[in-house]
Amino acid sequence: MSEEKHETKEKLLDAAESLFASKGFDDVSVRELAAAAHVNVAAVNYHFQGKENLFHQVIMRRFVVQRDRSLEALEEVLGNTREKPGVASVIKALVEEYLKGTLGSPGGSSFMMLLAREMHSRHSHSSSAFFKEMVMPIFRAYSTALMDVRPCLQQDQINWVMASIIGQIHHFVARWHKKTSFDEESDEVQILISVFPALGQPIEEYIRLVTDHITAFSTAAIDSLYPEVTP
Amino acid sequence: MSEEKHETKEKLLDAAESLFASKGFDDVSVRELAAAAHVNVAAVNYHFQGKENLFHQVIMRRFVVQRDRSLEALEEVLGNTREKPGVASVIKALVEEYLKGTLGSPGGSSFMMLLAREMHSRHSHSSSAFFKEMVMPIFRAYSTALMDVRPCLQQDQINWVMASIIGQIHHFVARWHKKTSFDEESDEVQILISVFPALGQPIEEYIRLVTDHITAFSTAAIDSLYPEVTP
DNA sequence: GCGGAATTCAAACAGTTGTTTAATATTATT
DNA sequence: AATAATATTAAACAACTGTTTGAATTCCGC
Numbered sequence: 001m002s003e004e005k006h007e008t009k010e011k012l013l014d015a016a017e018s019l020f021a022s023k024g025f026d027d028v029s030v031r032e033l034a035a036a037a038h039v040n041v042a043a044v045n046y047h048f049q050g051k052e053n054l055f056h057q058v059i060m061r062r063f064v065v066q067r068d069r070s071l072e073a074l075e076e077v078l079g080n081t082r083e084k085p086g087v088a089s090v091i092k093a094l095v096e097e098y099l100k101g102t103l104g105s106p107g108g109s110s111f112m113m114l115l116a117r118e119m120h121s122r123h124s125h126s127s128s129a130f131f132k133e134m135v136m137p138i139f140r141a142y143s144t145a146l147m148d149v150r151p152c153l154q155q156d157q158i159n160w161v162m163a164s165i166i167g168q169i170h171h172f173v174a175r176w177h178k179k180t181s182f183d184e185e186s187d188e189v190q191i192l193i194s195v196f197p198a199l200g201q202p203i204e205e206y207i208r209l210v211t212d213h214i215t216a217f218s219t220a221a222i223d224s225l226y227p228e229v230t231p
Numbered sequence: 232m233s234e235e236k237h238e239t240k241e242k243l244l245d246a247a248e249s250l251f252a253s254k255g256f257d258d259v260s261v262r263e264l265a266a267a268a269h270v271n272v273a274a275v276n277y278h279f280q281g282k283e284n285l286f287h288q289v290i291m292r293r294f295v296v297q298r299d300r301s302l303e304a305l306e307e308v309l310g311n312t313r314e315k316p317g318v319a320s321v322i323k324a325l326v327e328e329y330l331k332g333t334l335g336s337p338g339g340s341s342f343m344m345l346l347a348r349e350m351h352s353r354h355s356h357s358s359s360a361f362f363k364e365m366v367m368p369i370f371r372a373y374s375t376a377l378m379d380v381r382p383c384l385q386q387d388q389i390n391w392v393m394a395s396i397i398g399q400i401h402h403f404v405a406r407w408h409k410k411t412s413f414d415e416e417s418d419e420v421q422i423l424i425s426v427f428p429a430l431g432q433p434i435e436e437y438i439r440l441v442t443d444h445i446t447a448f449s450t451a452a453i454d455s456l457y458p459e460v461t462p
Numbered sequence: 463g464c465g466g467a468a469t470t471c472a473a474a475c476a477g478t479t480g481t482t483t484a485a486t487a488t489t490a491t492t
Numbered sequence: 493a494a495t496a497a498t499a500t501t502a503a504a505c506a507a508c509t510g511t512t513t514g515a516a517t518t519c520c521g522c
Binding site: 027139166172 | 257258358359362363367370387390391392394395397398399400401402403406417418419422426427428444445447448449451452454455456
Binding site: 239270271272273274277278 | 499500501502
């Protein structure tokens with residue numbers, strides 16, 4: 001056969017990624033995972049050591065690429081020597097890369113929602129490691145970038161601003177997730193779209209609109225609250 | 232006895248509110264609920280018709296007061312005839328009342344996180360009704376209020392702005408929830424506090440700081456993007 | 463092709479889940 | 493006080509959970 005080398009271990013990871021994303025950790029049984037991967041039930045405990053660990057590895061495999069893409073996008077903006085980057089370009093890089101990573105691939109939004117959901121639950125597993133290795137690097141990189149392009153910003157002020165931006169991003173991701181994970185014709189989704197027409201657009205356009213809004217909104221706030229000191 | 236009239240139905244509702252809030256829907260068993268309410272297991276199916284419905288009624292009972300408080304707070308601001316209210320006062324009312332309602336009472340943050348979590352899950356039950364009766368009224372009331380105090384704002388622009396504000400609110404609620412629902416001494420919480428010192432404050436101070444920040448941040452953005460047309 | 467390790471498999475395990483049953487107790491009505 | 497409606501109870505139900513077992517199979521270096 002062609003791709004016979006798809007080991008059961010990877011078949012499980014793939015099936016798990018898709019299933020966990022769409023139904024959450026608790027609502028996927030080990031048997032369901034095994035069936036979707038065309039694999040025996042015991043495989044989950046043989047290759048990984050239990051359902052929890054499988055979940056854990058699924059999360060890691062996916063989020064590592066998101067982290068690296070975010071950091072690369074920032075470097076690209078900062079390394080653009082043609083013109084000195086401003087607050088807007090840093091924010092735009094953060095928002096755009098995050099949205100592309102989360103909403104760009106199929107099931108991406110579900111996956112990020114799942115992550116958010118599971119991070120606030122008693123499955124503390126090594127969520128601390130996840131936090132330190134995945135979340136913090138992005139946070140720090142963009143914080144220092146902001147400090148570079150707007151030197152008058154205090155660390156304290158940056159933390160508040162970053163929180164506001166990330167809060168907005170999550171919210172718009174959640175909105176898209178709600179639209180796609182529910183029945184498109186359902187009552188609730190209809191109302192949601194009617195009150196927020198951007199949701200009716202295709203995903204690329206939605207990403208563009210949201211990126212532009214968050215960037216404009218946040219940049220305006222920063223420029224107004226912490227204006228650049230003119231030399 | 233004094234308050235003997237505590238029917239099992241209400242005892243169950245009380246116990247369920249507390250338990251659901253701290254552990255989520257799936258992680259609370261019917262037997263656990265019954266035990267906490269000092270009531271027989273079957274009571275949950277006799278008085279309500281299954282666990283799902285009990286959960287549903289718990290949510291409603293709690294959120295109705297939150298909705299009414301939010302609407303009252305807005306009326307109070309708008310009815311203040313001493314001086315014409317501005318964008319800032321409307322936003323402040325929205326943020327402050329929401330934070331007080333969610334973080335003010337014990338287990339409040341858990342409850343709102345639970346709500347957010349469960350709304351994006353296959354428990355579609357009549358979440359549509361919840362959306363229409365609880366979320367939309369608040370959304371509409373504050374939208375029209377914003378339009379009143381800043382007439383040049385288009386409906387479309389208001390929707391974007393409201394999304395940004397609500398996104399920020401949820402994020403700060405989620406941060407507090409994470410701090411309180413985890414072990415205070417845990418690795419992750421320590422990092423979180425170190426990177427965001429406001430979390431180390433008592434809850435009243437946290438609410439005040441967050442309210443002021445979101446209000447200032449969002450007002451600055453609105454004033455800059457959609458300035459008042461001077462007559 | 464043989465032998466030993468690595469993998470797959472059906473079956474069983476030990477719990478827990480939400481819900482139902484049928485008997486009992488309580489309350490309200492006549 | 494007797495009757496009917498309502499509540500409460502312990503026990504059982506059937507279905508599902510994640511995990512383990514031990515035999516059967518496949519793989520791979522020799």
